[in-house]
Amino acid sequence: MGKTKKKIKNLTQALNIPQDVTNGATIITIVGKTEVIVENYRGIIEYNDKKIKIGTRNGNIEFEGERFLIEYYTDDEMKISGKICEIKYS
Amino acid sequence: MQRLIKYLKGYLILYIKGFSAERFLNLCINRDIFIWDLESCDNGFRFKVSLKDFKRLRPIAKKTKTRPKIIKKYGLPFQLHRYKHRKAYAIGLIIAIVTLYGFSLFLWNISVTGTSIYTPENIIQFLKEENVYAGIKKNKINCAELEKKILYNFQDVAWVSLEVSGTRLIVNIIETNEHPDLVKDDTACDIVSLKPGIITKIVTRKGTPMIKIGDVVKQDDVLLSGTVNIETDGVITGIKYVHADADVYAKTVLQYTNTVPLDYEQKVYSNKKTKTYGMFFGDYKLYLFHPKIKYKNYESEANIKQFKLWGDYYLPIGINTKEYIDYDIVRKTYSEEEVTFLLNDTLNKYIETLEKKGVQIIENNVKITLDNKNAIAKGNLILIENIGYAKEIEIIEWRPPTNESN
Numbered sequence: 050m051g052k053t054k055k056k057i058k059n060l061t062q063a064l065n066i067p068q069d070v071t072n073g074a075t076i077i078t079i080v081g082k083t084e085v086i087v088e089n090y091r092g093i094i095e096y097n098d099k100k101i102k103i104g105t106r107n108g109n110i111e112f113e114g115e116r117f118l119i120e121y122y123t124d125d126e127m128k129i130s131g132k133i134c135e136i137k138y139s
Numbered sequence: 140m141q142r143l144i145k146y147l148k149g150y151l152i153l154y155i156k157g158f159s160a161e162r163f164l165n166l167c168i169n170r171d172i173f174i175w176d177l178e179s180c181d182n183g184f185r186f187k188v189s190l191k192d193f194k195r196l197r198p199i200a201k202k203t204k205t206r207p208k209i210i211k212k213y214g215l216p217f218q219l220h221r222y223k224h225r226k227a228y229a230i231g232l233i234i235a236i237v238t239l240y241g242f243s244l245f246l247w248n249i250s251v252t253g254t255s256i257y258t259p260e261n262i263i264q265f266l267k268e269e270n271v272y273a274g275i276k277k278n279k280i281n282c283a284e285l286e287k288k289i290l291y292n293f294q295d296v297a298w299v300s301l302e303v304s305g306t307r308l309i310v311n312i313i314e315t316n317e318h319p320d321l322v323k324d325d326t327a328c329d330i331v332s333l334k335p336g337i338i339t340k341i342v343t344r345k346g347t348p349m350i351k352i353g354d355v356v357k358q359d360d361v362l363l364s365g366t367v368n369i370e371t372d373g374v375i376t377g378i379k380y381v382h383a384d385a386d387v388y389a390k391t392v393l394q395y396t397n398t399v400p401l402d403y404e405q406k407v408y409s410n411k412k413t414k415t416y417g418m419f420f421g422d423y424k425l426y427l428f429h430p431k432i433k434y435k436n437y438e439s440e441a442n443i444k445q446f447k448l449w450g451d452y453y454l455p456i457g458i459n460t461k462e463y464i465d466y467d468i469v470r471k472t473y474s475e476e477e478v479t480f481l482l483n484d485t486l487n488k489y490i491e492t493l494e495k496k497g498v499q500i501i502e503n504n505v506k507i508t509l510d511n512k513n514a515i516a517k518g519n520l521i522l523i524e525n526i527g528y529a530k531e532i533e534i535i536e537w538r539p540p541t542n543e544s545n
Contacts, residue, residue: 092165097179119177119186124168 075105077136085112085129093122101129111137149190149214153207156183163203170195190216239448246280247273248307248445248453256295256314265292266310274421274455277303305451327380327534330363330527332356336389339523346383362387362527380534387527393520395505397485398513399478404468406436411465419443421455434465478514482507486516499523 061071068074069089076088095102101112117131177186251259282301289299297315338354346363365383368375417426445457505518
């Protein structure tokens with residue numbers, strides 16, 4: 050399993066194919082200081098107004114800040130607004 | 140736009156609490172349930188979900204052992220639900236719309252503009268005889284045909300247009316002093332004299348003149364013939380009929396008499412009035428009260444105010460007021476000066492109307508005489524006016540004279 054994953058990774062790098070298509074990599078678009086749009090994720094693991102933890106295929110992403118609000122939440126995209134202080138990958 | 144759609148479909152604000160609240164949300168996403176404005180509060184979440192999706196939440200709630208609590212409902216479906224028990228309200232609204240639409244299919248008001256010789260009442264009366272009156276269906280009105288009928292029946296109308304605007308029929312009339320030719324331009328006609336007179340001027344445009352300047356003509360004499368003989372070498376070989384067209388001016392005599400009695404009655408209005416109000420629906424009038432009139436003599440004046448929706452959308456209902464005005468009769472006698480002034484004034488007004496018609500007045504020998512009871516203005520007016528009018532010819536097939544009879 051690990052081998053095929055690595056092979057795919059190498060192949061996409063060689064062919065310049067976007068990683069989110071082949072690898073399911075998460076796309077995070079940050080607009081200014083107050084808006085984040087997240088694509089390609091599995092779901093919310095933890096959520097309160099100071100912290101949002103999102104589970105993805107390649108580990109978790111944690112946003113820390115203040116007054117978080119999820120404006121919309123669908124199968125492949127979510128929009129978070131609020132004051133963002135930190136983004137952590139784990 | 141999106142907000143409007145959301146409003147029309149209806150949505151709810153829900154609150155969920157519990158250990159597996161996040162799981163609940165993830166399950167919602169897996170089942171394609173759209174969630175928006177998700178915020179955390181009081182150890183739980185508050186979010187909005189559409190009414191359609193809300194019904195699908197129940198199995199998820201069961202699975203995650205959470206209980207979504209409805210905080211608020213928004214949107215049209217909920218409002219409609221609230222009005223469900225007010226059936227009379229809904230029925231009333233529908234009836235109001237239907238009746239308004241129904242009313243707009245009918246004609247409720249006729250207005251006539253541009254009349255001076257005829258009164259608007261004349262035209263409305265005529266239209267009523269033609270079955271066009273306030274209260275008929277709009278699609279029964281044939282404007283073009285009515286226009287023709289008005290032109291035919293009212294001699295002094297030069298041009299008329301009928302227009303249905305909203306629930307109102309607008310009749311536009313332009314009056315003329317010349318008789319419009321009732322004979323079409325392309326049919327053969329003669330010019331015939333309207334009254335007796337001495338010809339002073341002939342302007343021929345088409346046709347054969349039968350008279351010269353200075354001729355004395357009687358009524359219905361042919362002035363210009365529309366029959367043109369075709370001659371070759373002095374022998375008539377054929378007849379051509381044309382539409383004779385000419386202005387024939389003649390000196391005519393008009394007898395004028397106007398008698399005014401010296402004793403007359405004058406109304407002296409006191410300021411006493413009694414008013415009553417009412418409503419009308421179509422032809423049906425209803426007064427709120429009928430006042431007792433103590434006046435010996437009185438005039439009554441009625442006013443109607445018809446309601447309209449907007450612009451020309453008149454409704455068959457309105458308010459009418461009736462006013463009774465008290466007056467006294469005072470017997471008076473004209474002095475000589477007063478009566479002369481009165482008679483001269485009416486004569487001058489009469490001459491003015493004649494001149495407006497294009498008639499020239501060359502002599503005026505009206506004299507005023509007074510006897511015991513009356514003042515009389517009497518005399519002749521000598522005028523120069525256009526006396527010709529078109530009259531259709533019956534076409535007789537012309538045959539060249541044959542020699543067989545000889």
